[in-house]
Amino acid sequence: MRFWQRVLINGILFIALTGFFQNSGSFYVSNMWIALVASLILAILNASIRPILQIISLPITLLTLGLFSIVINALMLEMTSAFVGSNNFHFSSFGMTMLISIILSICNAIISNHLTNRR
Numbered sequence: 001m002r003f004w005q006r007v008l009i010n011g012i013l014f015i016a017l018t019g020f021f022q023n024s025g026s027f028y029v030s031n032m033w034i035a036l037v038a039s040l041i042l043a044i045l046n047a048s049i050r051p052i053l054q055i056i057s058l059p060i061t062l063l064t065l066g067l068f069s070i071v072i073n074a075l076m077l078e079m080t081s082a083f084v085g086s087n088n089f090h091f092s093s094f095g096m097t098m099l100i101s102i103i104l105s106i107c108n109a110i111i112s113n114h115l116t117n118r119r
Contacts (some may be wrong), residue, residue: 010039
């Protein structure tokens, strides 16, 4: 999937997940533009900082058979929240961040698979 497609899809997923968790207040995005900005910042962080974290955490990732990558994804989302601002984009807990991370990963895998099979 191309860069801007992934940014747009992640922005849409952020809005959808905000609507899904609206009543619990555990994940909040103030508006659509903040979701797109957060998606862009997440893409930049994934391109720049995530590879460094993956190399540093390689032993524990191998030990947990890859499950530690969920924690790395959650850390990327927490850093995104810090850059965007916690008034506009925030999670209630790190566990919620990990849940959103898992949902985003699954949705992105399904969408990427669909787009590659379509071509």
